[in-house]
Amino acid sequence: MGESASGADAECSRLRCEIVELLSGAEMLVRALKDEGVETIFGYPGGAVLHIYDALFQQKSITHVLVRHEQAAAHMADAFSRCSGTTGVVLATSGPGATNTVTGIATAYMDSIPMVIITGQVQSDWIGDDAFQETDIVGVTRPIVKHSFMVKKTEDIPATIKKAFYIASTGRPGPVLVDIPKDLTNPAVTYEYSYPSKVKLRSYNVVSKGHSGQIKKAVDLLMAAKRPIFYTGGGVVQGNSAAELTELVRKMGFPCTNTLMGLGGFPGDDPLFVGMLGMHGTYEANMAMHHADVVMAIGARFDDRVTNHTGKFCPNAKIIHVDVDPASIAKNIPVDIPIVGPVDQVLKEMLDQLEKTEDKPDLQALEAWWKQIDAWRAYHGLRYETKPDVLKPQTVIEELYRVTNGEAIITSDVGQHQMFAAQYYKYKYPRQWINSGGLGTMGFGLPAAMGCLVAKPDKTVACVTGEGSIQMNIQELSTCLQYHFPVKIVNLNNQSLGMVRQWQDMQYQGRHSSSTYEESLPDFIKLAESYGHVGIRVTKPDQLQGAMEEAFSLKDRLVFLDISVDPTEHVYPMQIKEGSMRDMWLSKTERT
């Protein structure tokens, strides 16, 4: 057999023909994923994808992680992508399987995360008949995907997968959904398989570099600036340009602030870093933005959580905006120097131009600017009141930073704990801070931590969460046992939906409408234990250090740290609605 096969190979190579492989639609899909370099996918089986699951079963290149809810599969794939910089893949069945991924797709879309979602569909001739588990998932997800495909012919599967990955990962990245009717994956029908090496789409062209003239203008403006600031976002992290940004900021000696999505894009422990900006940004970052004369925005989108009232935003500043997406430029705020292009290319060219120019930044003006910023820093920095016998959530994050040497990957859910984790953990490197910034999805944190562990199994990964958020995907504790994901869950338990409660305190005279649980919370320690994990309870400040150290010493176990924190604490600074960036509450009683 072997000999004749190799004889055939030789004959074939002599004739310069290719050996034709006949594969079913399901096999083609799995093979296309392999050819795309995918090693792990996240999903949940069901009727419309059973052919695909059978094809997965019969190969070894791709590992499948079985979640307990499809939303978690989407968050895992999303975080896998955020953490690794590659494209995450989700596989779900038709109907409820597909609709369960919707929140995860929207989460990825809002933060521009490359992801490919493959959904099964009912067989072609049943589409539109309200068949069992039929949903028009292409229609449902249309506003929350970068693009989507409904595959019509089995032969189109490889090319469609190629296009999906290309679109998802280039330009401004985003999720792409591929819907495949069940009959197209039928194992009994086979086709010639070949995976295209290139994609050509006449209607989709990605900009490869920024306009040199615009970059020159930006450099000139930066050189002339008296009170400049770098304001950088998720585009620096997703665009793999943290190194270029760091070099540029240090070369200029300007202050740098990051958005919630941009944290880690510039080292959080660098003296030039003034912290996060925006609604819960630091006093010095928001003050510096407000008083700046030149704002250099890179891969940031002037989100409402950053600008506060757009009419009062940075009243004296000329604005430079670098973004890969032209639609992000001048969407919310008019811009003086727009630069459309991939952030890394633009920053590289800017650094090249800086090398060549004779101009120097205005050092005297910069010195005065830094004196002012240092005064703001000294006035507030990040401070909070401590109380004896009551653990402050900020203290927990500071302790988490200490115990992990500032090196852990931190995922978070959404709420007060997310803001504390953003403010008090100093992120040193890009892709270290994983959170749902745009959509603000509670339930993101735990599956995100799992996705990070798939991407970087040797890293310590902690999920900072609250007793509200963690219950939105708590079922994944079971997946963690099955696949041995040693997530460290840091549950800041304040017995209430903290951020909702804070707003109710501040704007609704303390009427806590549906933000408490009336003694109905589960015993999280027993819960963790029943899922086969370790639970540690912390109720007093003096227990914190020991508990943290113990948790992080258990390298191969999932540990659920249930930490009782001050239920009355608020997140500060907090911008005052309709104000400018400098209008902030600094504590319950002081405002600017």
Added chain:
Amino acid sequence: MRRIISILMENEPGALSRVVGLFSQRGYNIETLTVAPTNDPTLSRLTLTTSGSDRTIEQITKQLNKLIEVVKLVDLSEGAHIERELMLVKLKATGAQRAEIKRTADIFRGQIVDVTSSVYTVQLAGASDKLDAFLESVGEASILEVVRSGVSGIARGDKVLAL
């Protein structure tokens, strides 16, 4: 300000729903919309009229350009252009009205394309404001039914929207 945006897009299922969806999703309004395949059967030409501030229109064109199936796009109102809309209108036509309607249709260079003892059906093509003016002239009382195609447009001169 009213704008006429003309789009060349892939003639594929789902492309139209993406364009229309974008408008509702982002709170832009569509006043008229017309779409049909071009001489190249892989391409459709979609023309829509919308209105908004310059900033809104800039966002609309940028967001439309981001749609994968949109191949090319032009804001016709930025330059000299020809705008046409087709209207079919059924009018009550009895007694003295018959002659009056015929006269008005002639003035507007409309044609009567169907006749019964009590009804005229008039076909009229032109810019939207001309069609509006015709309807105003004949008067609300005689109008039985109106159907308009929505605006189609093309740039004057050498400018071409094609691949």
